Amino acid sequence: MKITRAELTHFRSYETCVLEPCEGVNVLLGDNGQGKTNVLEALYLCCTGRSHRTRQDRELIRWGADFAAVRVDALRRDGSHQVEIALPALGRRRIRVAGQEIARSGELMGHVTGVLFSPEDLRTVKDGPAERRRFVDMALSQIRPAYYYALQRYARALKQRNEALKAIAARPSLAATLDAWDEQLADAGIELSSHRRTYIEKLSAVAAGIHRDIADGRERLEIRYLPSVSAGDDARAYLEALFSARETDARRMTTTVGAHRDDVQILVEGRDVRAFGSQGQQRTAALAMRLSELEVMRDRLGEWPMLMLDDVMSELDPGRRRQLVGRLKGVQTFITCTDAADLAGAEAGKMWRVEQGALKED
Numbered sequence: 298m299k300i301t302r303a304e305l306t307h308f309r310s311y312e313t314c315v316l317e318p319c320e321g322v323n324v325l326l327g328d329n330g331q332g333k334t335n336v337l338e339a340l341y342l343c344c345t346g347r348s349h350r351t352r353q354d355r356e357l358i359r360w361g362a363d364f365a366a367v368r369v370d371a372l373r374r375d376g377s378h379q380v381e382i383a384l385p386a387l388g389r390r391r392i393r394v395a396g397q398e399i400a401r402s403g404e405l406m407g408h409v410t411g412v413l414f415s416p417e418d419l420r421t422v423k424d425g426p427a428e429r430r431r432f433v434d435m436a437l438s439q440i441r442p443a444y445y446y447a448l449q450r451y452a453r454a455l456k457q458r459n460e461a462l463k464a465i466a467a468r469p470s471l472a473a474t475l476d477a478w479d480e481q482l483a484d485a486g487i488e489l490s491s492h493r494r495t496y497i498e499k500l501s502a503v504a505a506g507i508h509r510d511i512a513d514g515r516e517r518l519e520i521r522y523l524p525s526v527s528a529g530d531d532a533r534a535y536l537e538a539l540f541s542a543r544e545t546d547a548r549r550m551t552t553t554v555g556a557h558r559d560d561v562q563i564l565v566e567g568r569d570v571r572a573f574g575s576q577g578q579q580r581t582a583a584l585a586m587r588l589s590e591l592e593v594m595r596d597r598l599g600e601w602p603m604l605m606l607d608d609v610m611s612e613l614d615p616g617r618r619r620q621l622v623g624r625l626k627g628v629q630t631f632i633t634c635t636d637a638a639d640l641a642g643a644e645a646g647k648m649w650r651v652e653q654g655a656l657k658e659d
């Protein structure tokens with residue numbers, strides 16, 4: 298998949314901005330705070346429906362403007378795709394795919410596909426499980442709309458169950474209202490965990506190879522799925538786990554088991570890199586995870602998604618940078634950096650200078 302054109306209107310620091318990238322490496326060069334990440338954020342929004350920096354649409358709208366819009370045209374093996382997202386300051390967002398407004402947000406997925414690697418990715422390795430679930434959810438949603446819908450169903454059922462738990466605290470006679478939510482949670486939860494298991498197994502196999510290359514074969518990386526409920530594909534077992542947790546859940550007034558408590562463990566040489574890894578090991582693991590995400594997505598989609606590298610070149614030592622650059626063949630890539638020297642051999646097909654929310658092609 299290659300983006301042929303992107304247009305930002307009142308998005309973040311941009312009044313308007315049109316970008317016609319090349320199929321290879323596209324470089325956005327500029328000092329800090331000039332608007333480089335804003336461009337990647339807009340592209341990522343068209344892939345996932347989400348910003349990687351905020352959940353508040355309001356923040357994406359240029360200060361003083363009453364809406365923001367992003368439109369991306371892409372060329373895929375099966376033809377051209379177009380995604381358009383309009384974010385009004387008041388009212389709900391509108392998304393169009395191929396010019397048609399979509400009815401369900403999941404219909405956005407899979408038209409423009411991409412992987413974003415940014416310095417904050419270290420959080421995937423270092424922070425709590427929520428970051429790692431997001432890592433898995435964003436990739437799976439792009440390759441499987443059904444997964445995205447299961448996520449939505451799960452979130453809705455979870456919210457209802459938690460509300461029911463609060464109601465039960467006041468009126469214990471309402472305990473039976475949990476039955477319906479348990480069933481919905483188990484149903485969506487099984488679907489999520491079966492996709493997560495397959496995906497993480499694949500990711501782990503690919504990541505081990507990539508990690509071997511970038512860490513010069515010295516250390517072994519393994520990614521493991523740690524489900525909160527080990528029910529396999531057995532919905533009854535999932536239900537039972539929810540049922541057994543009812544007493545605790547009622548006391549805490551929240552659901553303590555289920556897919557929203559899943560985790561992913563990242564091991565280097567068999568040790569949890571989160572607790573025992575050095576900064577360098579964590580960074581290498583994070584890079585290997587993103588690059589394997591790219592590869593697993595390609596296997597599933599039948600073509601490369603685009604790759605966005607936000608300020609990561611300067612963080613890598615020359616050896617890892619070379620490894621990374623060596624993997625960009627055939628992948629449309631967007632690289633942001635403050636210093637062209639950081640590109641280290643990545644041949645820029647197109648380059649823009651970014652200054653105060655304006656792009657100038659070099």
Ligand SMILES: Nc1ncnc2c1ncn2[C@@H]1O[C@H](COP(=O)(O)OP(=O)(O)O)[C@@H](O)[C@H]1O
Pocket residue numbers: 308309310311327328329330331332333334335336355356357358359360651
């Ligand atoms: N909603 C907004 N409206 C106008 N400007 C914004 C908005 N959000 C962020 N900015 C500006 O965008 C700039 C940051 O852009 P960013 O792309 O993160 O910079 P960088 O080039 O360092 O990646 C800052 O100057 C910030 O003031």
Ligand SMILES: [Mg+2]
Pocket residue numbers: 330333334335607608633
């Ligand atoms: Mg930036």
